Structure formats: structure tokens, C-alpha cells
Amino acid sequence: MSTEPIRSVKDLPQEENLFPGTAACAGCGGLLTLRHCLKMLGENVVIVNAAGCFTLLSIYPFTPFRSSWLYTAMACAPAGAQGVRDALDILLEKGKIDPEDNLKVVVLTGDGAAYDMGLSSTSGAIYRNLDFYYICYDNEAYGNTGFQESASTPFASRTKTSPAGKGSVKKDLFGIWNSHKPPYLATISPAYPVDLANKFKKAEQYKGPKLFISLIPCPPGWSTDPSHTFKLAKLAVETGFWALKESVFGEVEHTYVPERFKPVEEYLKEQGRFSHLFSPVRKEEQLGRVQEMVNEYWERFGILL
């Protein structure tokens, strides 16, 4: 792949490595993200999957991937990636497979496994400097089981197990990863495919752990219209709710900063999971708190206000 940055969607690779006809929900933001990620990763990939929505992408005997797939379990996809990577390296060293048979090893996980149960094995894999890609499709709840609160659920979001709205704040997975100082990590969005594509191009030059967290609209969980997925993903970024950034060996930089931040309310009011903040009465305190948290985030980087 050329090292020239991609400048527009027209320059994105034309190949599709994820085929249609999956069991994913209509309007799944995660699937859109994955499609872009796999365009950039190519077809010589083995995806190591943790239990989550995407476990249902490969159902015997069907698979939507041009690449290989290994389902592990909820807590241990990074450990599965370790085994596959190490085995491939052994086979390469011993000359049992040719260098062109080599594969990129990719962990694919939802936020439930990534932020909670799988955190220990993830930390272990980063610590061991495992050469792998880690893609987290983050819909901010345990989506596959019907939308229960996860450590990724943002403050005030309603889920099936936080019906009044979550009281605590979202866990900072990017920060946790960054404290390990891996070569490359990034947040991405399916609404910013050019930004996403360039991050994969940049990541490719580093050997070691490479993280991509994508905030993904989840129509059934968020109670939104499937056709609004792209708009919502874009609003999350334009309001500053989801910061597009990257970090190289621990140094964080934002890759896209809106010229004018839209009020976060524009993003929240579109979603059923935040509807309790607007009706039957406006919950000013909680709405104000969400906006404050967004402001505080950007102020820390001297970007806002």
C-alpha cells in the first residue's frame, strides 16, 4: 500500500473484504466500521473474535469474510491472538510457511469484552508487545444480550440495567491502553472513513499492539432509526462527544477537531437511550453535566473555550 495519505472517499480501496448478507442488525454502525477496517487491512487477515454481536457474523457454515476467523470467548481474544501470532512466527522461522502466507492478526471485540471482562488479557497482550490489531466496536453497552450497561456506557445513558440512566462515567479505555504506551492507538468513526483509513495506513508501519476504538450507533440499543446511523456517528464527532484522536507511543494528538462544536444536546436528543433527559420534563442538571464533561475533555487539550 502506498504511504501517500488518502484525501477523499474516492481514494479508498475499492476491494470489499466483508460481504453483505450477515445477521447484523440494519444500520449497524459496527459493521460499517468493520467494512472500512477490512478494506484497509486487506484479505490476508485472521480475525480473532471475542463473544459479542459480531460472533454472529460467522454462523456455520457461512462466513462473510474473505479472511480467516477464530472465535475464542469473551475474556480472551487477545490471548487467542497471541497463540495465532506466535504460531505463525514459529512456522515462518522454521520455514514451514512462506512469508507470503503470513497473516495480520486482528482482535475483534465489542465494548463489553474490551472494557470489562477482556481487559486483563488485553493488558497482557499489550504488555507483551504482541504484534496485532485490536478493533473495538463500541456501542456503549452489552448489545448482543439486549443492551445492558457496560463500563463503556456513558453518563446518563439509559440501558436495560440502568433504566433511570447511568450514574457513573464511561471508562477511559483509550487512556488505559495509552498508559501501556503501545506503538499506535486511535479512535475512529464509521462517519469519517478517510480519517479511519489514514489511521490504518499509519498504524501499519508499527510492529506491536495497534488499537482502534470505533463509537458505533446501535439502532436497536440506542432506539434510533437504522437510516440515521451515519448522521448520528457524525454528530457524535461534531458535538465533541467522540473525539477522533491517535497516540503514537503515548503521545496523544487529535486528528479532527470541529471548527465549531455543536451543542451535545443535538446528538443526545436523537436517541431513545437519552429520551428521559428530555421528556416528560427536561433534566437540565444531567444535560448540563454531559455538556460540561465534553467541555472539560477538550479544555484539557487547550482546544475549547
Added chain:
Amino acid sequence: MKREMLTGNAAAAWGVRLAEVDYVPAFPITPQTEIIETLSGWISDGVMDTRFVTMDSEHSMITAAGAASATGVRVFTATSSQGLLYGFEMIYTVAGWRVPLVLINVSRGLSSPITLGPDHNDVLATRDTGFLQIHCENCQEVLDSVLMAYRMAEDERVLLPVIVNMDGFYLSFTREPVEIPDVEEVRRFLPAYNPSHAYFKAGHPMAQGVAVLGGEYYSYFKYQMHLASKNALDVYKKTCREFEKEFGRKYDTIEEYRLDDAEYVLIMIDSFSTMGKAAVDRAREQGIKAGLLRPRLLRPFPEEDIRKALNGKRSVAVIDQNISMGKGGILYSELAGCLYNEKNRPFLLSFIGGLGGKNISPEEFTFIFDQLVRGEEAEVETPHLLYTEQEWEGMQKLKDIAGKG
């Protein structure tokens, strides 16, 4: 071939070295640490061409082991007790992946209360997972079983992982003379691993461990594992014959000790059966026609061989080093199930002994034979926990100190 004084753990490490495994993901736990320490020492000295990686838990360790095996390399790992249980989810999973890795479990009692001494509730918890199980009595058998385990696991008719089990402390740290075969001899018996099943490589997309929706598909795959496990019985027997041809040591699915003319039989597994054999010798000196049967293979369960060996015996005591709460000995249940349809089935008694490494004294063996001779007039309920008066008094003293007397 050379002969050295080795602990069970060191013998295990020698088995792994001779099997020329490619990959060892590890996580330390007492009493198996000596195995991975020995291997990591050899690897760092360049004696073994093997990749060693310390994982973040047994759950991760078993996952990495299974994933590497699915990718096409020969894999070994080891654990014990709580570690086996911590990785238990993946024990089921990697068995379902049909990967031929070998795992040594150094048996140790399970929390709670936490302890270091051995019993078999840890390994028997994996009984229904798809892992095959070989149980070892002595250090030589540990080394040999590792080699045999790979032969069995990698056979096309099997392709299932194997647990080689030994008792913690009683065997892991017991030093015995062990014959160490030469690597060329071993290569004849166990050639390099070149899997013909699919593995991950470019241009050959493969989906492993994929979901199934529907009980009919799930049942199909589970039943295939059952059939493969049954195939392992013949494969194992053939492996034993070829092992004997190459190395001169004879193994089988079961070991019979003074069993031919015996009327009263002990059934025991792993290293405590050595005590059982001594008890058989003492009973013989007193004119009791005693014998011992030691299943080596617990999965697949060698039912035919056991039935044949126990045919015509008067009474049999299963001494379980495990306890299934509210039921009793696990092996006892297996034996009862195995013998139920036999016309001349022997009278069967159940004893629980050796929990957490508790000694089984000669007096207790005498008591067991006494009960066996009484047969249906036996005075013990089933299961009967072996516990001496002296031990009872010792326990009462501790309770007094603890203020719980």
C-alpha cells in the same frame, strides 16, 4: 538412552523436550512450576528450539495454547488445581476446536479451604469436556505418557487435546530413577507434527470455532467429539504396543496388580495406588486374595477392559481421591455404571481417601480389605470417608484452639 534421578515435574519436562514441542504458553502455579521453570531454562540455554511465553492467566494460557495448536504447531502447557479451574471455560472451548495439545495437570485440592496437597477433583472436573485423560503413578510413566499423549492426540481419528495427570507433591517432587530415551528414538515413535487439517494461512480462508444456531448442528459436533474420544481407545492401545516395541516399557488402558486370582480388589488411580499395591502385598501375606486395578486412561473410559478384569471377582473397593458433594466418589459412580449390566457383577464398595493429600494408613487399608471380605455383610455405608481416630482427635485440638470446639 540415559538414566537419571528425576522428580515427576522434571520427568514431565523431559517428555516435553523429547516431543520437540514448538510452543509453551505458561503461567506459574504450585506444584507445577518446576515443569515450566525447567523448560524455560532449557529454552534459554538453546537446548530446546521452542517459543516460551508467560501469559497473564491460565484462561489466557489455555486460549493461546489452543489458538497456536489450531494454527498448526505442537503445543504444550501445564497447570494445577485453581489454575485449571480458572482456565476451565477454555478447556471446553479448545476441546471443541479439536486441537491436539497436551496439558499436564499436577493435581492439587481445590479451594475452599485452599491447600497444596493433592486430590483429583481438579482433573475430574474436566471429565466431560472432550479432553482425554492419562493418569500416572510414577515419574517414568509421566515422561512416557507425554510422548504417548501426542501420538494419540495428533492421530487423524482423534484430534482431541489430552491431559496427563500426576499428583502434586507425592509425585511432582518425588525423585525416582527415570530412563530418558534418545531424541532419535523418540522421533521414530513421534514424528514431527505436520497437521493435515486446515490451519490459518494466507489464501486459505478458514473459520474455526464458529457459532451454530440450532441444537441439531450443535448435537452433531458434540457427538463427533464423543466418537473421536471413543476412537482414542484403539489409537491408545496401538500407541501402547508401538511404545513397547520402541522403548520396551509396557502400558495399557488399565494396570492389573496381582489381579489374576484375586477375589478382593482395590481400584485406585495415580500415585496413591502405590500405597494400594503395598496394601495388596500385605493382605496377600495374610492369605487374603487381594489385587489392585488402576485405570490409566479415564477418558475415554476403558469399560470393556475393566469389565473383563473384574469378571468373577467377589468384591471391589473404589478408593476415590475426590468427592462429589451429596453423592460421593466420582470413580465409584463410573465403575457402578460400567458394571451395572454385568450378570456376575462384583459387590462394590466406595471409600473416599486422600483428600487434600491426607495419608491412607496401612490400618485403613486393612479395614478396607476387612470390609471387602465381609462383602454384602460389610458394615460401612457407601461412600465411607477414611478418617482415623487419631486424625479426628487432632482436628478436635485445632478446633479447640480456634475456639470452635
